Amino acid sequence: MSDLPILDVQGLHKSYGKLEVLKGVDLSVRERELVFIIGPSGSGKSTLLRCCNRLEESNGGAVIFDGVDITAKSANINAIRQKIGMVFQSFNLYPHMSAEGNVALALRKVLKRPKAEAIERARKALHRVGLSDKAENYPNQLSGGQQQRVAIARALALEPKMVLFDEPTSALDPELVGSVLEVMRGLRESGMTMLVVSHEMRFAREAADRVVFMDEGHIVEEGPPDQVFGDPKMPRTRDFVSRINH
Amino acid sequence: MNSEITQWDRFLASFFDLQIMRKYLPDIIDGFLLTCHLAIFIVISGLALGLLLAVIRAYEFWLTSWLIAVFADVMRALPPLVFILLLYFGLPGVGLNLSGYAATYVTLTLVLAAFSEEIFRAGILATPKGQWEAARSTGLSFGQSLAYVIMPQAIRMTVPPLTNRTIAIAKNTALGTVVGVGEILNQATTGQSFSGNASPLVLGAMAYLILFIPVVIFGRWVETRFAWRRA
Amino acid sequence: MEFILQNFFNWEIVTQAWPLLLRGFGMTLILMAAVIPVGCMGGLAVALLGQSRYRAVRWLTIIYVDFFRAFPPLVLLIFIFAGLPFAGIDLPAIVSVCLAFLLNTSAYYGEVFRAGIESVGSGQSQAARSTGLNGFQTKLYVVLPQAIRNVLPDLVSNTLEVAKLTSLASVVALPELLYSADMARSVTFNATPIVMAAVLYLALLWPLVRLLSRIEHRSMSSR
Numbered sequence: 001m002s003d004l005p006i007l008d009v010q011g012l013h014k015s016y017g018k019l020e021v022l023k024g025v026d027l028s029v030r031e032r033e034l035v036f037i038i039g040p041s042g043s044g045k046s047t048l049l050r051c052c053n054r055l056e057e058s059n060g061g062a063v064i065f066d067g068v069d070i071t072a073k074s075a076n077i078n079a080i081r082q083k084i085g086m087v088f089q090s091f092n093l094y095p096h097m098s099a100e101g102n103v104a105l106a107l108r109k110v111l112k113r114p115k116a117e118a119i120e121r122a123r124k125a126l127h128r129v130g131l132s133d134k135a136e137n138y139p140n141q142l143s144g145g146q147q148q149r150v151a152i153a154r155a156l157a158l159e160p161k162m163v164l165f166d167e168p169t170s171a172l173d174p175e176l177v178g179s180v181l182e183v184m185r186g187l188r189e190s191g192m193t194m195l196v197v198s199h200e201m202r203f204a205r206e207a208a209d210r211v212v213f214m215d216e217g218h219i220v221e222e223g224p225p226d227q228v229f230g231d232p233k234m235p236r237t238r239d240f241v242s243r244i245n246h
Numbered sequence: 247m248n249s250e251i252t253q254w255d256r257f258l259a260s261f262f263d264l265q266i267m268r269k270y271l272p273d274i275i276d277g278f279l280l281t282c283h284l285a286i287f288i289v290i291s292g293l294a295l296g297l298l299l300a301v302i303r304a305y306e307f308w309l310t311s312w313l314i315a316v317f318a319d320v321m322r323a324l325p326p327l328v329f330i331l332l333l334y335f336g337l338p339g340v341g342l343n344l345s346g347y348a349a350t351y352v353t354l355t356l357v358l359a360a361f362s363e364e365i366f367r368a369g370i371l372a373t374p375k376g377q378w379e380a381a382r383s384t385g386l387s388f389g390q391s392l393a394y395v396i397m398p399q400a401i402r403m404t405v406p407p408l409t410n411r412t413i414a415i416a417k418n419t420a421l422g423t424v425v426g427v428g429e430i431l432n433q434a435t436t437g438q439s440f441s442g443n444a445s446p447l448v449l450g451a452m453a454y455l456i457l458f459i460p461v462v463i464f465g466r467w468v469e470t471r472f473a474w475r476r477a
Numbered sequence: 478m479e480f481i482l483q484n485f486f487n488w489e490i491v492t493q494a495w496p497l498l499l500r501g502f503g504m505t506l507i508l509m510a511a512v513i514p515v516g517c518m519g520g521l522a523v524a525l526l527g528q529s530r531y532r533a534v535r536w537l538t539i540i541y542v543d544f545f546r547a548f549p550p551l552v553l554l555i556f557i558f559a560g561l562p563f564a565g566i567d568l569p570a571i572v573s574v575c576l577a578f579l580l581n582t583s584a585y586y587g588e589v590f591r592a593g594i595e596s597v598g599s600g601q602s603q604a605a606r607s608t609g610l611n612g613f614q615t616k617l618y619v620v621l622p623q624a625i626r627n628v629l630p631d632l633v634s635n636t637l638e639v640a641k642l643t644s645l646a647s648v649v650a651l652p653e654l655l656y657s658a659d660m661a662r663s664v665t666f667n668a669t670p671i672v673m674a675a676v677l678y679l680a681l682l683w684p685l686v687r688l689l690s691r692i693e694h695r696s697m698s699s700r
Contacts, residue, residue: 055379082385092380096398105394106384260563323682325644328655328675336668339484417549424648431552435559444563447556458547
């Protein structure tokens with residue numbers, strides 16, 4: 001594990017019209033870290049995540065990924081996105097393609113691999129998330145948990161250096177959440193750098209290296225899960241943690 | 247008693263005179279074939295142009311988007327017959343002589359392009375934003391996302407309104423009569439005025455029914471097939 | 478450039494032809510005012526008949542709608558105008574026009590209303606009947622308002638089509654806008670009157686197109 005952070009967010013600002021959502025956020029993520037971002041709704045955590053692969057354009061500050069300033073005008077955003085995977089709350093699987101089709105698309109069109117090789121790699125990715133037997137199924141034939149796992153396989157297909165998770169289990173029925181968290185645990189164990197926005201506090205306590213608490217566009221406190229959940233330093237953190245522990 | 251039979255006979259003689267029908271059948275068949283190929287050309291060019299314009303508009307460059315929007319509005323608001331006459335009678339004044347067939351073809355192609363562009367655009371806009379995000383987040387470019395992820399979904403949504411609109415515009419080929427295109431209506435009315443009898447008109451009506459009832463049924467089949475797929 | 482101005486935007490001809498075109502425009506408006514409401518009501522009647530208890534009535538409405546939607550409106554118009562005299566029925570041009578347009582538009586409106594009525598779930602009429610409303614009241618107060626809201630884009634779209642349909646009356650020498658413009662064109666050997674007619678049509682119908690776009694987008698985003 002190198003000392004330089006793989007992701008370095010510096011003084012990030014983002015406004016929607018008059019509403020300022022990110023008010024100068026600094027965050028570094030080291031390789032192989034699992035960083036968990038928590039906070040009330042409207043705190044800007046999803047926006048922060050989406051600025052990390054420029055699905056949202058920031059209004060100020062910079063995001064440096066793997067040594068490259070991705071917010072610079074000259075940045076080749078399509079090339080950068082090959083190295084950052086993203087998993088969405090509503091899965092966003094392509095309904096007109098099978099599971100392996102979903103996973104293989106970027107391999108074929110972005111990396112320009114031949115179809116046979118792409119399908120092979122797609123099947124391997126699906127195996128990694130425990131869905132080899134569903135490779136030829138279409139999204140509407142899969143449960144929510146299975147769809148999200150396919151989405152994770154799709155994010156992993158290009159072998160990114162970091163994966164962003166935007167509330168990956170919030171749209172799932174409770175009994176399906178476990179299967180997805182299982183996959184995320186496995187991913188962490190294999191050494192993937194992960195930045196996760198989620199409400200799954202138990203998962204955070206057991207798997208996260210660092211927990212970041214955001215409120216109203218600022219990072220209020222960050223530290224190991226035991227500290228942020230067990231012995232928060234800031235009053236706002238204490239307030240939030242006590243409310244969610246019910 | 248006698249007068250009733252005569253009235254019916256008169257009706258048959260005016261509208262269903264088989265000899266006259268036989269005489270004008272070749273002309274009606276010519277008209278039928280012409281209507282067919284004119285309609286097919288219009289449908290192919292109109293849909294292709296409409297798709298192209300919708301894709302260009304998806305790139306959201308202010309100038310092209312605005313031009314396409316104006317084009318779509320004008321061609322949807324103008325009665326097609328006005329545009330046909332404008333091309334047919336107006337262009338010769340600036341040195342361009344279009345035949346009636348060409349004027350009809352160009353007009354209806356542009357009209358179908360305008361309507362289909364709006365329909366395709368609506369389909370693209372109705373595709374969930376998350377699809378764009380997922381595709382772009384894996385490194386696909388704008389064009390690749392549009393081609394492989396968005397358009398397949400958008401097109402499926404557009405089939406019902408597109409089918410209806412295409413059939414309606416194909417029927418407008420009858421307008422060609424006004425500028426001398428030898429399609430069914432023209433042949434039928436010519437036959438009627440030459441023979442002083444309405445039988446050619448009836449023959450023409452049958453030709454239209456033979457042409458369009460299968461088309462309407464096909465349209466309904468296409469709609470139901472695509473509606474099921476979406477579920 | 479001169480050429481284009483002379484042939485399409487000749488100011489002298491504009492001033493000369495203006496009164497004639499204005500009269501034609503008035504006739505067009507009269508036609509629209511006659512055909513649109515009556516065709517719409519006719520379509521509503523057809524759609525309601527299509528909900529009848531009697532199979533024969535339902536079948537008749539289906540045949541009616543399919544038959545009059547299969548015919549291009551111009552064909553229907555010419556057949557009525559040129560054909561009926563052979564049956565001894567001599568109608569003035571405007572009556573032929575109105576009859577042809579009525580048959581055509583009531584079929585199209587009928588189809589739109591039918592789709593609208595069917596889009597309102599049966600649960601709605603069941604609920605209404607269970608509160609004591611009879612069949613007619615249910616249709617009027619519960620089903621129809623929702624049906625209309627559901628197919629509003631198609632209704633407006635169809636109305637736009639009917640408005641454009643009036644230009645076909647020029648083919649049977651009814652002195653509406655296009656006919657007047659074409660007259661002026663053949664007399665002056667210049668296309669300017671047709672450009673004037675186009676401008677007038679656009680002035681009348683462009684707002685309708687914009688309205689249609691807005692309605693279509695609103696209904697699609699709410700889906």
